[in-house]
Amino acid sequence: MGRTLAEKVWDQHVVRAGGAAPGGGTEPDLLYIDLHLVHEVTSPQAFDGLRLAGRRVRRPDLTIATEDHNVPTLDILAPIADEVSRTQVDTLRRNVEEFGIRLFPMGDDNQGIVHMIGPELGLTQPGTTVVCGDSHTSTHGAFGALAFGIGTSEVEHVLATQTLPLRPFKTMAIEISGELRPGVTSKDVILAVIAQIGTGGGAGYVLEYRGEAVRQMSMEARMTMCNMSIEAGARAGMVAPDETTFAYLEGRPHAPQGEQWDSAVAAWRELRTDDDAVFDEVVHIDAGSLTPYVTWGTNPGQGVPLGETVPDPAEMDDADAVATRKALEYMALEPGTPLRDVGVDVVFLGSCTNARIEDLRAAASVMEGRHVADSVQMLVVPGSMRVKMQAEQEGLDKVFTEAGAEWRSAGCSMCLGMNPDQLAPGQRCASTSNRNFEGRQGKGGRTHLVSPLVAAATAVRGTLSSPEDLSPTTLQFA
Ligand SMILES: CC(C)[C@H](C(=O)O)[C@@H](O)C(=O)O
Ligand code: SF4
Numbered sequence: 001m002g003r004t005l006a007e008k009v010w011d012q013h014v015v016r017a018g019g020a021a022p023g024g025g026t027e028p029d030l031l032y033i034d035l036h037l038v039h040e041v042t043s044p045q046a047f048d049g050l051r052l053a054g055r056r057v058r059r060p061d062l063t064i065a066t067e068d069h070n071v072p073t074l075d076i077l078a079p080i081a082d083e084v085s086r087t088q089v090d091t092l093r094r095n096v097e098e099f100g101i102r103l104f105p106m107g108d109d110n111q112g113i114v115h116m117i118g119p120e121l122g123l124t125q126p127g128t129t130v131v132c133g134d135s136h137t138s139t140h141g142a143f144g145a146l147a148f149g150i151g152t153s154e155v156e157h158v159l160a161t162q163t164l165p166l167r168p169f170k171t172m173a174i175e176i177s178g179e180l181r182p183g184v185t186s187k188d189v190i191l192a193v194i195a196q197i198g199t200g201g202g203a204g205y206v207l208e209y210r211g212e213a214v215r216q217m218s219m220e221a222r223m224t225m226c227n228m229s230i231e232a233g234a235r236a237g238m239v240a241p242d243e244t245t246f247a248y249l250e251g252r253p254h255a256p257q258g259e260q261w262d263s264a265v266a267a268w269r270e271l272r273t274d275d276d277a278v279f280d281e282v283v284h285i286d287a288g289s290l291t292p293y294v295t296w297g298t299n300p301g302q303g304v305p306l307g308e309t310v311p312d313p314a315e316m317d318d319a320d321a322v323a324t325r326k327a328l329e330y331m332a333l334e335p336g337t338p339l340r341d342v343g344v345d346v347v348f349l350g351s352c353t354n355a356r357i358e359d360l361r362a363a364a365s366v367m368e369g370r371h372v373a374d375s376v377q378m379l380v381v382p383g384s385m386r387v388k389m390q391a392e393q394e395g396l397d398k399v400f401t402e403a404g405a406e407w408r409s410a411g412c413s414m415c416l417g418m419n420p421d422q423l424a425p426g427q428r429c430a431s432t433s434n435r436n437f438e439g440r441q442g443k444g445g446r447t448h449l450v451s452p453l454v455a456a457a458t459a460v461r462g463t464l465s466s467p468e469d470l471s472p473t474t475l476q477f478a
Helices: 005-013 044-053 083-099 114-120 135-143 152-161 186-197 212-216 219-232 243-249 258-268 318-331 357-367 385-393 396-402 452-461 473-477
Strands: 014-016 029-032 035-038 063-066 102-104 129-132 146-149 163-166 170-177 205-210 236-238 281-286 293-295 303-305 346-349 377-380 428-431 446-449
Touching: 005 014, 005 029, 005 146, 005 205, 005 236, 035 114, 035 152, 044 083, 044 152, 063 114, 083 102, 114 129, 114 135, 114 219, 114 385, 129 135, 129 152, 135 146, 135 219, 135 236, 146 236, 152 163, 170 212, 186 219, 186 281, 186 293, 186 303, 205 219, 219 236, 219 243, 219 357, 243 258, 346 357, 346 452, 357 385, 357 396, 357 452, 377 396, 385 396, 428 452
Parallel strands: 035 063, 035 129, 063 102, 129 146, 170 205, 170 281, 205 236, 346 377, 346 428, 428 446
Antiparallel strands: 014 029, 029 163, 293 303, 293 446
């Protein structure tokens, strides 16, 4: 029988097969890890563990560290004011020094959110295994890599051995047929997928996004989708590599070159699910039927098309009604309210989900010649310094600042409350990030997850909107 993409990559990395355990049950397989990404939040105890055991890092050359979660996006070269944040960053700096690991600190041209820098540098490659002590490591699956988020004790294991014991997974195909309509993005697709299968729907599975709509997506769009696989509870998300993948990678600093490039591409072409492979589960999505999505609740599965209204718990069965009531209370939303009438205080364009150059270009195309509504604060935070520099070369920073938005330095920023960029209690935010949990963007803050296009249009109108809700820019000067 044929094998799926995920199974092929897995099989190529098994250094010791698990099989039956002596006392019953099964032992996990031991997998080789090709790339280990490290950030300041989940690594300190792992390095402490190594020190206590007198161990070194087995493959410093396959380990790369960056500073992202605690980064203040204003004045990045000043000492970090918050003590916990400063300690985490200082600790990472000491650890990489002691263990000989390459770090991209604040102020470095290559610094950025951990899931931005792997792809940018060409470190994330098809058919590799990638891990990081961070749940959104699934992002790297867009290249046909098997990429897992791991816990801190696993970080220590990988640092020490460059291997990781892993339990077998199930496979789920997400078949996205047809073509996306203009203005509908991969962010809308993934919000629709999670709304359909639920935040636990992917538990135990590696998802493979397939179909015509996926083939037409850019690498950045694929990364957005794979990034949020974890929000469906999945262990990982993948897309089979193709010409789009190879074109993205060619010439990047760590991509193979010359003859090595040719042989790598030949091997990468084999990395696709065999025609006769069978997935444990298949989910169908009709791309042509989708419109921009927005979440109304407090988990990423609580999303609906922007054109709809806030759902009514009275129309649901008991379990859903209880969860919905609780979410609506936190979000301060009335059932039946058109989502387009919901006003926001803040718009956040950023995070490892949607802060790549194409996301910034898309938002800028909406904001050019327009202005952020008086009632709204908009933060534009490139996911990496490379994206920041590229955007500045293209003049996108000017488009945003002339529209009244704030242009910041790279980091996780308002995606989560670990740095100065936070919502005040009760503030409502349209955010291009991936999580809308209670307090995620600051205590008492309320989050609506949206695409960059919806974020930009919302900033202009002040209520949840898509670009088609905006009047033509020329009218503003008439
Ligand atoms: C801080 C880190 C462990 C966390 C994660 O694992 O995802 C963060 O990146 C997040 O997005 O919530
Ligand atoms: S941008 Fe957000 S989701 Fe991504 S790693 Fe940072 S905190 Fe996690």
